[in-house]
Amino acid sequence: MFSFVQLEYIIALDTYGNFKKASEHCYVTQPTLSMQIKKMEEELGVILFDRSKKPVVSTEIGRAVIAQARTILTERDKLGELVDVHQNEIQGELHLGIIPSISPYLLPLFIMELHQKYPRISIHIHEMLTEELITALRKETLDVGILVTPIDAKQIMTHPIYYEDIALYVSPDHPFFNEVKVSIQALDGDEMWMLREGHCFRNQSLNLCQNQSRRSDERRFSFETSSIETLIKMVDLQGGYTLIPEMVIGNISPEKRGQVKWIEGPSQMREVSIATFRNFAKQRLVKVLEETIRSVLPESMLDRKEGQVVEWQ
Structure with missing residues (x-):
């Protein structure tokens, strides 16, 4: 046998x-x-x-x-x-996948908290794109993922853990800089810096753009990056603007916070969720992970308020 x-x-x-x-x-x-x-x-x-x-x-x-x-x-x-559970022990190994537009901003908030509360949990973190993460969940090389939803992925279960508004980071030379809020109808892909193909936040940015031209799309997207921080630097150096998730604002220096502009009207949000494979075993560890993440976030981000979740698929 x-x-x-x-x-x-x-x-x-x-x-x-x-x-x-x-x-x-x-x-x-x-x-x-x-x-x-x-x-x-x-x-x-x-x-x-x-x-x-x-x-x-x-x-x-x-x-x-x-x-x-x-x-x-x-x-x-x-x-x-x-x-x-019977022995009331929380321990074990957890392989966590997380997408690049979330990891630099969320991980520093909860990793130490998780380690201090649950020292017997060994957590292994893997940064990867959404499609790679879903494949790894299905192959069970990951126990849990943190990604942007909604997604259409068979056998993958998702549960929202927080919501964050989408804002703009604008060059001082751009007309948007003088606006209190920016109309969604004014967003133009010709002037927007975006992440490379494969990133869900790139797709969300495109979905918010009302105006795009193929010629400009080809010119602008010849610059490829996986980093939102790089996009912010490109705005500072080359002008234009980029869209940023709410959590990024905490990493922007106080003297540049005036370059952050909100979108006029209902909030445009992204939904961040825990994702697991349908048969996953480590339910208690995943629950502890979710509780720890929610405990370090502002209450305003924990539930969906008035606004619209921007889809990316």
């Missing part, structure tokens, strides 16, 4: 598609991992992986077996959590 360890090996090979990377992930030698997977195939009487392809891919029956293996290991982990 095969063991939990063998199940972990086939999941690792399915995740990485490479025997060397899978063995490194499992902290065993490549021959050991290969031998144990081969042994499992012999016991089952089926071939789980097509080794002739690079990367290695699972066979049709292999995909079914691996899916069941993930379920078995999830249920095993739930047993451990059940014991911890």
Whole structure:
């Protein structure tokens, strides 16, 4: 009969598609991992992986077996959590994925608080784009993600934890600088600095723009960055403006806060949520994470007020 360890090996090979990377992930030698997977195939009487392809891919029956293996290991982990709850202990390992437009502003607020309250939680943080994060949740290389919603992703469950308004950071040379608030109809992609493709906040910025020209789009977006801080510097150096989430404002120096402008009318917001795979086991750790995050945020951000959540998909 095969063991939990063998199940972990086939999941690792399915995740990485490479025997060397899978063995490194499992902290065993490549021959050991290969031998144990081969042994499992012999016991089952089926071939789980097509080794002739690079990367290695699972066979049709292999995909079914691996899916069941993930379920078995999830249920095993739930047993451990059940014991911890009974003993009133909050401990364990948590792999957290978080998108780049959130991580620099949210992580510093709660990481130390989480560590001080729950020193027996070991948290591993992975910064990644939304699509990468969703894939990692499905493959269960992540336990939980923090991302912008709503999203259309099968088998992924989301729960909003806070809302933040979207504002503008404007060059002093731009006409918007003299406005108290900026009309949403005036937003023009020709003058706006945006994140590169793949970032949900870029899509939200585009969705808010009423005026865009293909020629300007091609010119402006030839500059690619993954950093909102870089966009702010580009505004300072080159003019124009960029959209920023509310949390970014805390990182702007007091003498430049006057360059922050709000959008006229109902608030344009982004919804930030916890995301988990449908079968996830570490419910108590995720609950503790959510509670800690909410405890360090202003009450005004915790519930959706009047305004509109800007979609990005």
